[in-house]
Amino acid sequence: MTDKKKKKPTSFDVARLANVHRSAVSRALSGSGRVSEDTRKRVIQAAQELGYRVNFLARGLQNQNSGLVGLVASRLDTPYRASQVKVAARELLAKGYCPILIVAEGDVTLSGLIDRLLNYSVSGMIVTSDSPPAEIIEECKRLSVPVVLINRDLREVAADRVQLDIQASGQLAFDMLREAGGRRFAVLDPSQETFTVTGRARAFATCCHSAGMPAEVITPVGQNYADGLEAADLFMAAKCEADAVFCSTDLLALGFLDGMRVKYGRRLPEDIQILGYDDIEQAGWLGNNLSTICQDAGAAAMLAVDLLQARIEDGSRPFECATIPITPVHRATTRKITT
Amino acid sequence: MTDKKKKKPTSFDVARLANVHRSAVSRALSGSGRVSEDTRKRVIQAAQELGYRVNFLARGLQNQNSGLVGLVASRLDTPYRASQVKVAARELLAKGYCPILIVAEGDVTLSGLIDRLLNYSVSGMIVTSDSPPAEIIEECKRLSVPVVLINRDLREVAADRVQLDIQASGQLAFDMLREAGGRRFAVLDPSQETFTVTGRARAFATCCHSAGMPAEVITPVGQNYADGLEAADLFMAAKCEADAVFCSTDLLALGFLDGMRVKYGRRLPEDIQILGYDDIEQAGWLGNNLSTICQDAGAAAMLAVDLLQARIEDGSRPFECATIPITPVHRATTRKITT
DNA sequence: TTGAAAGCGCTAACAG
DNA sequence: CTGTTAGCGCTTTCAA
Numbered sequence: 001m002t003d004k005k006k007k008k009p010t011s012f013d014v015a016r017l018a019n020v021h022r023s024a025v026s027r028a029l030s031g032s033g034r035v036s037e038d039t040r041k042r043v044i045q046a047a048q049e050l051g052y053r054v055n056f057l058a059r060g061l062q063n064q065n066s067g068l069v070g071l072v073a074s075r076l077d078t079p080y081r082a083s084q085v086k087v088a089a090r091e092l093l094a095k096g097y098c099p100i101l102i103v104a105e106g107d108v109t110l111s112g113l114i115d116r117l118l119n120y121s122v123s124g125m126i127v128t129s130d131s132p133p134a135e136i137i138e139e140c141k142r143l144s145v146p147v148v149l150i151n152r153d154l155r156e157v158a159a160d161r162v163q164l165d166i167q168a169s170g171q172l173a174f175d176m177l178r179e180a181g182g183r184r185f186a187v188l189d190p191s192q193e194t195f196t197v198t199g200r201a202r203a204f205a206t207c208c209h210s211a212g213m214p215a216e217v218i219t220p221v222g223q224n225y226a227d228g229l230e231a232a233d234l235f236m237a238a239k240c241e242a243d244a245v246f247c248s249t250d251l252l253a254l255g256f257l258d259g260m261r262v263k264y265g266r267r268l269p270e271d272i273q274i275l276g277y278d279d280i281e282q283a284g285w286l287g288n289n290l291s292t293i294c295q296d297a298g299a300a301a302m303l304a305v306d307l308l309q310a311r312i313e314d315g316s317r318p319f320e321c322a323t324i325p326i327t328p329v330h331r332a333t334t335r336k337i338t339t
Numbered sequence: 340m341t342d343k344k345k346k347k348p349t350s351f352d353v354a355r356l357a358n359v360h361r362s363a364v365s366r367a368l369s370g371s372g373r374v375s376e377d378t379r380k381r382v383i384q385a386a387q388e389l390g391y392r393v394n395f396l397a398r399g400l401q402n403q404n405s406g407l408v409g410l411v412a413s414r415l416d417t418p419y420r421a422s423q424v425k426v427a428a429r430e431l432l433a434k435g436y437c438p439i440l441i442v443a444e445g446d447v448t449l450s451g452l453i454d455r456l457l458n459y460s461v462s463g464m465i466v467t468s469d470s471p472p473a474e475i476i477e478e479c480k481r482l483s484v485p486v487v488l489i490n491r492d493l494r495e496v497a498a499d500r501v502q503l504d505i506q507a508s509g510q511l512a513f514d515m516l517r518e519a520g521g522r523r524f525a526v527l528d529p530s531q532e533t534f535t536v537t538g539r540a541r542a543f544a545t546c547c548h549s550a551g552m553p554a555e556v557i558t559p560v561g562q563n564y565a566d567g568l569e570a571a572d573l574f575m576a577a578k579c580e581a582d583a584v585f586c587s588t589d590l591l592a593l594g595f596l597d598g599m600r601v602k603y604g605r606r607l608p609e610d611i612q613i614l615g616y617d618d619i620e621q622a623g624w625l626g627n628n629l630s631t632i633c634q635d636a637g638a639a640a641m642l643a644v645d646l647l648q649a650r651i652e653d654g655s656r657p658f659e660c661a662t663i664p665i666t667p668v669h670r671a672t673t674r675k676i677t678t
Numbered sequence: 679t680t681g682a683a684a685g686c687g688c689t690a691a692c693a694g
Numbered sequence: 695c696t697g698t699t700a701g702c703g704c705t706t707t708c709a710a
Contacts, residue, residue, distance in 0.1 A: 008482065010687055021697050026689055036695060051481075056458040057400045058687035061702050066396055068459075071440065076428070077620075082421035089415070089442045093452055098459065101410065101440040103428045113432055119395040120407075120437065142390075143347065225624060258625035281416075285564060286597035287626055349703055360681050365705055375679060397703035400686050 009050040018046035029054055060121060069097045069308065070117040070125035072132060074104040078224070078251065079280040080297055081128065084150075087301035088126055095309055097123065104129045111136050118143060124308045127152065128301075130194050146311040148304045151196045151324075160307040162300050164324040166196060169277070170203020172293055172328060173246045174211070177275055180291075180334040182244025185215035188231050188252050190223045197223055200277065201248040216240050220252065228255020229263075236264055243272055244334075250276040250283045250292055257290060257333065274333040289332035300324045348389040357385035368393055399460060408436045408647065409456040409464035411471060413443040417563070417590065418619040419636055420467065423489075426640035427465055434648055436462065443468045450475050457482060463647045466491065467640075469533050485650040487643045490535045490663075499646040501639050503663040505535060508616070509542020511632055511667060512585045513550070516614055519630075519673040521583025524554035527570050527591050529562045536562055539616065540587040555579050559591065567594020568602075575603055582611055583673075589615040589622045589631055596629060596672065613672040628671035639663045 011025040018025070020039055027035045028043035035043075046052075060066035069092055073085050085101070092099045100117060104110045110129070114136045117125070124146040127137070137157055140147045149161040177185065185208045189201035201217075208215035218234050220227035228247060232255070235245075247253035253276030260266040260274070268274060276283055279294035303322040310317060330337070350364040357364070359378055367374045367382035374382075385391075399405035408431055414420050424440070431438045439456060443449045449468070453475045456464070463485040466476070476496055479486045488500040516524065524547045528540035540556075547554035557573050559566035567586060571594070574584075586592035592615030599605040599613070607613060615622055618633035642661040649656060669676070 011689095012687080022687090023689075023698080024696065027696090030689075032689090034695065039696080053454070053458050055400070055460065055687050057396045057405055057460055058702085059689070061394070061396045061400055061687085061704090062689045064702075068439075076425040077418070077422040079416070079418065079421075082418075083416040085440075086415040086442055089440045090444065093441065093455075098455065099440050100407075101424075101428045101438045102432065103425055105429065115392070116432075116437065119392050121394065121396055225620070229625065254624065254626075262625045281564070282621060285593065286568065286601045287593075350705095351703080361703090362682080362705075363680065365703095366680090369705075371705090373679065378679085394703050397686085398705075400688090400703085401705045403686075 008055075009052045011052070011054070013050055014043060014046045014052045017050060018042040030059075064121060065123050066121045067097055068120050068122045069099050070102055070114065070122045071099040072102045072104060072110075072114065072125065072127045072129050074129040076103050079282060080250070080278050083281075084128060084297040084301045087298040088128070088305060091302055091305040092126075095305065104132060114139075118145065124148070124312050126150065126304050126308060128304075144315070146308060146315065148308045148311070150300055150304050153195045158319050160311055160320050160322075162303045162307065162322045162324060164196060164295050164300075164326055166199040167203050169196075169200040169293065169295075169326060170205075171207055172326065173200065173204045173275055173277065174207035176291070176293070176328050176330075176334065177244040177246060177273060178211070179337050180244070180269070180273055182273055183213070184242045184244065185213060186218055186235070186240055186242035186245040187215045188218050188220060188228070188245065188247045188249075188256065190221060190227060190248070190252070191219050192222050194223065197248045201246070204246050204248075215246075216242055218245075223249040223252050225251045225255040225258075228252040228257070229259045231256050232259025232263060235260070244275070245272065246275050246277075248277055250278040250280045250290065252276070253290055253292065253333075254282060254288055257288065268333045269335045273335060276333075279329050283329075284331070291331045291334040292329045294327045294329050295324050347394075348391045350391070350393070352389055353382060353385045353391045356389060357381040369398075403460060404462050405460045406436055407459050407461045408438050409441055409453065409461050409466075410438040411441045411443060411449075411453065411464065411466045411468050413468040415442050418621060419589070419617045422620075423467060423636040423640045426637040427467070427644060430641055430644040431465075434644065443471065453479075457484065463487070463651050465489065465643050465647055467643075483654070485647060485654065487647045487650070489639055489643050492534045497658050499650055499659050499661075501642045501646065501661045501663060503535060503634050503639075503665055505538040506542050508535075508539040508632065508634075508665060509544075510546050511665060512539065512543045512614055512616070513546035515630070515632070515667050515669075515673065516583040516585060516612060517550070518676050519583070519608070519612055521612055522552070523581045523583070524552060525557055525574070525579055525581035525584040526554045527557050527559060527567070527584065527586045527588075527595065529560065529566060529587070529591070530558050531561050533562065536587045536616075540585070543585050543587075554585075555581055557584075562588040562591050564590045564594040564597075567591040567596070568598045570595050571598025571602060574599075583614070584611065585614050585616075587616055589617040589619045589629065591615070592629055592631065592672075593621060593627055596627065607672045608674045612674060615672075618668050622668075623670070630670045630673040631668045633666045633668050634663050 015022045028040045128150040220231040276292035283290040354361045428438045467489040559570040615631035622629040
């Protein structure tokens with residue numbers, strides 16, 4: 001006969017059953033504090049029997065720290081972000097934290113949501129959003145809530161961060177396209193600016209310029225598939241003659257790719273070469289086979305979680321900035337390099 | 340001069356500044372309880388001034404209810420699931436709850452994670468995972484934590500649920516392919532069983548059988564792109580002569596599609612017709628243009644959140660089972676229906 | 679309407 | 695090593 005509608009057992013009940021004091025129960029179950037092997041066993045046993053579970057709200061209230069971690073992410077339905085969030089959540093969970101997911105759509109609402117997060121005495125926050133207002137980050141610092149920023153602007157307040165090397169990204173893109181025989185370059189640089197996306201597009205353009213081969217700039221609105229499609233129209237309308245285009249995002253690249261080959265009958269890489277960025281799963285699909293630059297979403301997420309944990313454990317350590325590794329991925333939308 | 344390292348202000352501080360008692364602060368800020376307009380204003384004012392925020396852990400401890408909601412999801416890096424989780428999180432947030440994201444990978448660890456969730460006195464739980472162990476759901480019921488199941492097995496314990504009509508799905512798939520001129524049918528039915536995916540594949544097969552045109556069954560391992568690719572190999576190896584194949588998942592369909600056209604040079608829909616299921620974003624991409632059946636992930640998520648909220652507000656209402664709407668999406672991998 | 683007081687369930691500091 | 699004693703910050707009766 002299991003206790004149906006009984007109230008949840010408290011540490012007090014466990015204590016009574018195990019014939020010890022509540023504090024002994026706490027010590028035995030929270031791991032901290034010394035307890036005799038005997039008591040520990042009796043407590044565990046009693047807890048088991050009663051189906052007791054520690055109330056984390058009470059514990060958090062006492063410790064001023066809930067074990068909850070805010071995970072702020074925009075564009076969650078995007079392949080890159082989805083896998084990043086997945087890994088971050090998994091790692092957080094593995095380390096004993098509980099991720100509260102805040103999905104951002106338009107900054108308007110976001111600050112209210114993060115505000116709510118702060119009410120829970122979160123132990124920390126990982127921000128992977130494109131653009132959470134800086135004031136919010138400030139607010140966190142004020143409340144001394146550790147924050148780890150993924151790919152956010154450098155000028156931000158002091159905080160641990162994980163980001164990719166923007167200059168190196170633009171350079172790598174240029175090198176890949178150049179080595180594949182590109183002569184006339186173009187780049188897709190969304191008008192909705194984003195720190196890393198805009199950054200690498202500009203860096204690429206700069207490299208082209210420095211090499212004496214200025215790139216034409218196509219400006220779709222956003223950085224999604226549909227925008228890539230739009231970019232193809234823009235490209236044609238402008239009678240752009242580039243033979244090698246760097247799309248600052250895989251989604252953009254895939255849209256542009258489809259536009260060029262399906263809508264405008266271009267062959268790849270013969271008529272035009274396309275290079276993406278991110279290496280999302282779809283880039284590797286047989287029908288796309290997109291050459292790209294891989295920035296490992298999972299690695300970035302894990303770095304972020306590690307940094308956060310380190311800071312939670314030692315709030316006074318110096319701020320760190322981890323770099324996301326990038327690697328070239330040669331597939332079928334760029335020519336084979338003749339060695 | 341903002342208070343730098345000061346402790347966080349409590350309701351006590353606000354009370355003092357507003358010249359009222361702490362309970363008045365609570366009443367003014369929690370909405371419940373009557374307060375004079377004057378006190379309310381003073382409290383709000385004082386709270387503002389101090390940068391006070393209610394401690395939800397303390398509130399939750401008192402109310403036995405934290406406002407936290409568990410969101411259990413597997414395969415988050417899959418387009419369908421990602422957009423579902425995004426919408427669920429957004430809706431939850433909009434209704435004042437905070438979603439704790441539990442990502443499931445293999446049932447082994449999952450039960451421990453949900454266990455942890457329960458320690459936070461979550462107000463409810465939405466389970467969209469393929470297969471969280473039934474005992475866990477039982478445990479939730481035992482602790483009277485409301486649970487909403489999305490597309491989980493019917494034989495489950497009593498709970499609110501959101502699911503699609505499996506029979507209707509199989510039937511619709513058959514009808515679409517039949518009307519598009521299909522003669523010989525095949526179906527991809529993953530060996531890793533999943534309630535809805537396996538269900539509609541079987542339902543489709545049953546429809547074929549009933550119509551006197553038994554379907555050939557291809558059995559890839561999972562339900563992802565790579566498995567679809569594998570299915571194409573299986574299809575060819577078996578010298579399958581089907582001219583219309585129902586892939587129980589868009590990812591499967593896209594993999595199968597790429598395998599058939601890129602690897603085996605088949606044209607669509609001339610040589611073979613393919614129908615997917617889900618209508619993920621990629622299905623609509625120009626290069627794929629996959630005919631499919633749309634099950635609206637966002638709608639499902641919203642239904643789930645609504646059901647959960649209703650149950651949290653009234654634990655005694657009868658259990659409900661909402662149905663996810665499905666609609667045919669005719670694109671280029673099936674023939675135009677001659678009207 | 680408002681103040682007083684009693685907890686919610688737990689942990690940590692302090693004695694024993 | 696174990697029991698005692700204070701709270702953590704809030705809500706909620708209960709009087710006034």
